[in-house]
Amino acid sequence: MPDHPATTRPLALVTGASSGIGRVFAERLAGDGHDVILVARRRQRLEALAGQIETGGRRAEVIVADLTTAEGLAAVEARASKGDVTMLVNNAGFQTYMPFVELDADRAEGQVRAQVTTVVRLCRAALPAMIARDAGAIVNVSSTLAFSAGMRAPHLPKRATYAATKAFVNAFTEILAGELEGTGVRVQALCPGVVRTEFHNVGDEPLLRPKIPVMEPEDVVAASLAALALGDVVCQPALVDRALIEREGEARHAVFAAGVSADLSPRYRVAKTD
Ligand SMILES: NC(=O)c1ccc[n+]([C@@H]2O[C@H](COP(=O)([O-])OP(=O)(O)OC[C@H]3O[C@@H](n4cnc5c(N)ncnc54)[C@H](OP(=O)(O)O)[C@@H]3O)[C@@H](O)[C@H]2O)c1
Structure with missing residues (x-):
């Protein structure tokens, strides 16, 4: 049996805490009384943030990990499964905006590891103790691009792998929320639009153009x-x-219901040609 120690202070584990949204989550949660576990690759930044949080009177642990690697994820997963994490923020991520056929295959796989596998494994690691305590929260940082799969919009970035990972996060989180109904554990898919962070500082061209x-x-x-x-x-x-959001859910529900049938759609009843 895993042990699920009762906590005295809330403890938040935030991935991607070295900059942007994750850093702000860590600062805000520490300000609200959480101890924090800070995860990312850039040690110096994490240690500086941990020092700042400890000066403010909260405990801060640092885990330096590359979440595109099995070893990096395993280290964070081991910590998340100790049973004392009361809030998990799955935030680490990066953009791979380019035509899919130009995206390096290992980088695409790394994105799936960091933005899908990590989300699944850390939720799986942290949830049993939260359920046992009947309290806890998980924020899975998605993107408004999760809704963009069917859009043929030339102004949007090329985003097959990135947006698909976020669509996974939304589906996973919504279904998990259903499973957790009746417990005190809340889960959320956070879907921002464009946010002012280092996410956009890739390559020489600034992605944040003045009109966005x-x-x-x-x-x-x-x-x-x-x-x-x-x-x-x-x-x-x-x-x-x-x-x-309700209407989007209703539309998906209608497509689902219409698709469960023993009868072939007239659209796909092709006359035999022999
Ligand atoms: N900015 C936007 O417009 C926007 C919009 C919608 C959704 N989002 C989502 O918001 C989340 C946070 O992004 P942000 O905008 O705050 O960008 P950011 O400032 O670039 O922060 C990304 C964080 O993820 C960490 N990270 C990246 N790759 C990692 C890896 N391989 N292993 C471990 N950590 C890694 C980075 O730390 P290290 O480099 O130190 O590892 C950093 O702390 C992402 O999931 C992103 O998809 C962003």
């Missing part, structure tokens, strides 16, 4: 925490008309 509306990471984190309190499973920080 950009949200600050502090607002993204504030929205996520407010959404956890509201019980919103999908949180799109800029979304005003919440009914859109």
